[in-house]
Amino acid sequence: MSRIGKQEIIIPDNIVVIINEKKILVEGDKGKLSHSLCELIEIEKNGSTIKLKIKSKTQQAHTIHGLSRSLINNMITGVSKGFKKKLLIEGVGYRCQMEGRNLILNIGYSHPVKIETPKNISIKVENNTTITVSGIDKETVGQTAASIRSVRPPEPYKGKGIRYENEIIKRKVGKAGK
Template identity: 55%
Template structure:
């Protein structure tokens, strides 16, 4: 049995969960998320915990058991606490700023790159070089952070570019100089 899938999900007091067949809706202080789960798994609420079980022992059901438990758990955590990803910009003259809702990146191109975050995602800039992407949906927060990083991924020679906070960039040696 899936070790992740059989763990119960604890629901905080300020979060309300509604289960309608395969549709799960979670409401909390930060917002509301809903998702339709595949037919191979079922979600049941017992008091202040949620249990995700599979209908049978088929291969597809076993594959989706842990995934669906993690998705529901992320929904509960998102509406109660939220998620955030931090990015760092490294390079001479590289900087970021927020203009309205949009993020403006100056990262070595001839023109600034403007990124419009999706609905429900907030982007903040700390000290011109630290970007914080936050929201209630973990998947959308991660995808938005990945889109920002893809504008100028860190390069291996000087380490310039946009990287996740705490990301290790393996450096390469440059050309050997003339003697």
């Protein structure tokens, strides 16, 4: 049985959780999120805790058990605290700016790269080299940050490119001079 799936989910006081058969709706200070559960998982709510149980002892049920628990926990964390990813731009002449809800990246290409912001996600640019992606849905925040990073991932020789705040880039030695 999944170790993650066995753990109870504690619901904070300011969060409302509504369970309708296989659909779970979580409402909080920052917004609303919903998720449909698999038919292999059973959910029960006892006061301020949620517990997930497996209906059948199959491999697929065990894998979905832990996944479902993590998704519901992320929903509760998202509507109460929110999620945030910070990206740093390194390189001479590399910069970014916001134009309405679009992010404009000038990162060494012959043209500026325009990235549209998904709904329920906010992107903030600080001092032209720091991008903060925040929202209530952990998956969307992570995917948006990954798509921004994929425009110019950091290269191993000089470290130029877009990287996450705590990302460590393995540096390579350049070619030896004569």
